[in-house]
Amino acid sequence: MTALIGGxxxxxxxxxxxxxxxxEILDAWKYDDWLALFEPGARFExxxxxxxxxxxxxxxxxxxxxxxxxxxxxxxxxxRKAHAENPPSRTHxxxxxxxxxxxxEPGLLRVTASFIxxxxxxxxxxxxxxxxxxxxxxxxxxxxxxxxRAVLGHEHLTAGARLSFIL
Amino acid sequence: MPGxxxxxxxxxxxxxxxxxxxxxxxxxxxxxxxxxxxxxxxxWARTWLYLGHETEVATPNDFKTRTLGGRPxxxxxxxxxxxxxxxxxxxxxGTILCREREGSTKxxxxxxxxWTFRNSGDxxxxxxxxxxxxxxxxxxxSMRLRAVPRLESHEGFVFVSFDPDVPPLLEYLGxxxxxxxxxxxxxxxxxxxxxxxxxxGVRGNWKLGVENAMDGYHFSPTHNTFVGYLRETGFAVTDDxxxxxxxxxxxxxxxxxxxxxxxxxxxxPRFGEDEKVRTEAHRAEMDRRLGPERxxxxxxxxxxxxxxxxxxxxxxxGLSIRQLEPVAADRTxxxxxxxxxxxxxxDTRALRMKTMVSFVGPGGLATPDDIEAYEAVxxxxxxxxxxxxxxxxxxxxxxxxxxxxxxxxxxxxxxxAMRGFWRHWVDALGVEDGLAVSGDxxxxxxxxxxxx
Numbered sequence: 001m002t003a004l005i006g007g008x009x010x011x012x013x014x015x016x017x018x019x020x021x022x023x024e025i026l027d028a029w030k031y032d033d034w035l036a037l038f039e040p041g042a043r044f045e046x047x048x049x050x051x052x053x054x055x056x057x058x059x060x061x062x063x064x065x066x067x068x069x070x071x072x073x074x075x076x077x078x079x080r081k082a083h084a085e086n087p088p089s090r091t092h093x094x095x096x097x098x099x100x101x102x103x104x105e106p107g108l109l110r111v112t113a114s115f116i117x118x119x120x121x122x123x124x125x126x127x128x129x130x131x132x133x134x135x136x137x138x139x140x141x142x143x144x145x146x147x148x149r150a151v152l153g154h155e156h157l158t159a160g161a162r163l164s165f166i167l
Numbered sequence: 168m169p170g171x172x173x174x175x176x177x178x179x180x181x182x183x184x185x186x187x188x189x190x191x192x193x194x195x196x197x198x199x200x201x202x203x204x205x206x207x208x209x210x211w212a213r214t215w216l217y218l219g220h221e222t223e224v225a226t227p228n229d230f231k232t233r234t235l236g237g238r239p240x241x242x243x244x245x246x247x248x249x250x251x252x253x254x255x256x257x258x259x260x261g262t263i264l265c266r267e268r269e270g271s272t273k274x275x276x277x278x279x280x281x282w283t284f285r286n287s288g289d290x291x292x293x294x295x296x297x298x299x300x301x302x303x304x305x306x307x308x309s310m311r312l313r314a315v316p317r318l319e320s321h322e323g324f325v326f327v328s329f330d331p332d333v334p335p336l337l338e339y340l341g342x343x344x345x346x347x348x349x350x351x352x353x354x355x356x357x358x359x360x361x362x363x364x365x366x367x368g369v370r371g372n373w374k375l376g377v378e379n380a381m382d383g384y385h386f387s388p389t390h391n392t393f394v395g396y397l398r399e400t401g402f403a404v405t406d407d408x409x410x411x412x413x414x415x416x417x418x419x420x421x422x423x424x425x426x427x428x429x430x431x432x433x434x435x436p437r438f439g440e441d442e443k444v445r446t447e448a449h450r451a452e453m454d455r456r457l458g459p460e461r462x463x464x465x466x467x468x469x470x471x472x473x474x475x476x477x478x479x480x481x482x483x484x485g486l487s488i489r490q491l492e493p494v495a496a497d498r499t500x501x502x503x504x505x506x507x508x509x510x511x512x513x514d515t516r517a518l519r520m521k522t523m524v525s526f527v528g529p530g531g532l533a534t535p536d537d538i539e540a541y542e543a544v545x546x547x548x549x550x551x552x553x554x555x556x557x558x559x560x561x562x563x564x565x566x567x568x569x570x571x572x573x574x575x576x577x578x579x580x581x582x583x584a585m586r587g588f589w590r591h592w593v594d595a596l597g598v599e600d601g602l603a604v605s606g607d608x609x610x611x612x613x614x615x616x617x618x619x
Contacts, residue, residue, distance in 0.1 A: 048363040057517035060363030060505040062530035069525050072396045081391035084535035156366035159498055166533035
């Protein structure tokens with residue numbers, strides 16, 4: 001499976017490598033490296049579990065970070081005073097069902113994938129399952145997020161739900 | 168140690184010492200399943216509970232299903248437009264009648280035997296009805312949907328009670344009612360609940376969630392990173408001139424004037440220049456509509472209102488409704504909705520969502536640290552469980568008692584709102600010797616706040 005974006009050929013393997021690299025970076029808490037995977041102005045979104053496609057600008061959600069908030073989130077996570085992540089959760093990410101899709105805008109690649117994030121903290125082991133629905137921009141240095149969206153498959157977040165880590 | 172009233176609950180749940188000026192809460196209150204069950208029986212089954220907002224079921228036949236006090240309910244607007252709360256349980260055999268979370272329907276049909284009910288509660292159809300008719304005409308009537316015994320609303324906030332003998336809602340809300348009215352007065356067009364419900368569970372007792380919301384003392388240390396973010400955006404966060412009030416009947420209030428701006432009412436730099444213009448226009452409209460003094464209370468103060476026992480209204484930069492649903496002694500489900508002005512400017516609405524979600528919500532920059540706090544308390548108090556040394560298995564909430572005995576209004580960074588909460592709690596639980604008082608207790612505590 002390949003996509004032709006702005007004259008560049010992107011393969012599913014390219015996208016998988018990008019997502020696997022990101023997973024490794026997040027599992028290692030390398031937040032600066034993670035932020036470098038976004039183009040300036042990008043967004044990070046986690047809709048509420050009863051989301052039916054409403055705009056993030058008009059409805060409640062778990063995360064609706066514009067570029068300022070995304071940088072504030074990273075700054076916070078790097079602080080010892082981000083108590084909910086100090087000590088940090090151990091996470092283990094699995095990504096599969098990667099699909100390349102057409103984006104509404106030219107020059108962008110829409111990617112969907114399934115994720116399972118297992119998170120260990122405080123003697124508990126919780127699973128977060130869902131689907132990524134990202135918009136990626138191919139550039140000279142590889143793929144970058146313009147929109148990183150994690151859509152949970154849960155009906156509601158059960159106990160252990162604080163999304164202080166990156167989903 | 169079984170209590171003297173035979174309930175299995177210990178005495179000395181709350182211990183006030185007016186010589187030492189200390190207020191202590193027995194940690195069994197957070198961890199005991201017996202206490203949890205007693206709360207279900209004596210609080211959740213006997214008082215008004217917040218069910219939902221009328222705008223969640225805006226048009227006839229809209230419904231939501233929701234568990235309250237452990238009981239599955241259908242919250243709906245019937246075909247005639249009346250708000251209803253039905254037990255979500257088929258009168259026939261008790262099957263969950265509606266298995267959808269939300270939708271629109273005139274009829275609820277039980278899948279088990281296909282008994283069908285109108286959203287007004289009447290039986291619409293029972294397959295093979297003839298078999299019952301010999302039993303007499305009363306049979307169909309006896310099989311109407313089971314209503315929650317009481318339902319009343321105030322300013323769109325719908326409350327129910329499983330006890331038919333509770334006082335009228337407005338009497339129960341008392342001084343809390345006006346703070347809900349203030350919310351409805353913020354915008355001429357009124358307020359509505361938006362789609363996108365934050366539904367999440369925490370591994371902590373529900374009372375830790377109430378304490379946390381009524382506790383201005385934790386804000387600086389717990390939310391160090393969030394306060395840092397606010398400062399960077401140009402807002403000086405302060406604890407000055409912020410007060411905590413007990414409003415009676417277990418309700419309490421924090422009045423926060425140094426906390427942050429209020430979208431469309433009190434501008435701050437991080438809201439941007441365009442919003443400044445819109446804020447000034449709206450604020451002038453509020454002065455005309457409400458008069459300057461009332462407009463000042465409605466617009467310029469942030470409030471966190473706790474309505475006993477399950478409703479928190481975060482009337483801050485924007486407005487978030489939070490409902491607490493205890494699941495077990497050490498587990499609580501939380502539901503949070505955004506309440507916003509109808510027909511709001513699109514840019515203002517976007518700013519509101521960004522600002523509120525980034526603060527109050529399990530994926531925001533502040534609430535995760537609150538959840539960390541409840542959960543860390545819930546785990547930490549195991550350290551003193553069954554410790555027989557006197558006073559060991561107690562949490563301290565004495566801050567501000569030095570002022571309280573002088574009749575000085577408590578600050579938001581004191582623990583007076585929590586003390587009021589716990590006094591009401593121990594009274595509602597009705598445990599003999601649940602409250603132990605020594606020293607000269609003030610004859611009455613400061614209660615209420617005059618804003619009129």
